[in-house]
Amino acid sequence: MPVGRRALxxxxxxxxxxxxxxxxxxxxxDFRRLGRRSIRRILDKVVMECGLGLKISPHTLRHTFATHMLDSGADLRGIQEILGHVSLSTTQVYTHVSMDHLMAVYDKAHPRR
Known part of the structure; x- marks a missing residue:
């Protein structure tokens, strides 16, 4: 389950x-679903208040979430379902990032480096 008990x-x-x-x-x-622009505005405000000085978009958070799930051993099909992707190939974009991270960790830790 991608969400912990405390969050639920x-x-x-x-x-x-x-x-x-x-x-x-x-x-x-108005008790209606938040729109994309509202989410973007809220995120921009939070990033500015935190003084991060980074460009963070809702898509960045979505991508980071999916990559973290994959790095933590989540099933690619499960991530596909959570993200609402129709095609598994769309979700597989995240495996590239994950493999890059894995290779970097391996290269750093390998004794014959």
Whole structure:
């Protein structure tokens, strides 16, 4: 399961505060699903407030999440399902990043380097 018990409990508590059962978890002030632009605006604000000085997009977070899942041993088909990719080849883009990371760690640790 890609989400821990504490996160699931927090979402359940958050959703219990609403009288209605909304299909989306993240809602705007009108209780509708957050749009892409709203998510981007929120992320930009958080990045600026943290003083990271980095360009981080929602896609960057999505890519990082998928790569982390893959590096942690998650099944590629499971990641495909979570990301909502129709084609497995779209999800396989993340394996390249993961293999690069694996090779870098191997090269650094190999005794005959």
């Amino acid at each position: 409990d927090a979402v359940q508590t958050y959703r219990a505060d609403f009288k209605e059962n909304f299909p989306a978890v993240f809602l705007n002030k």
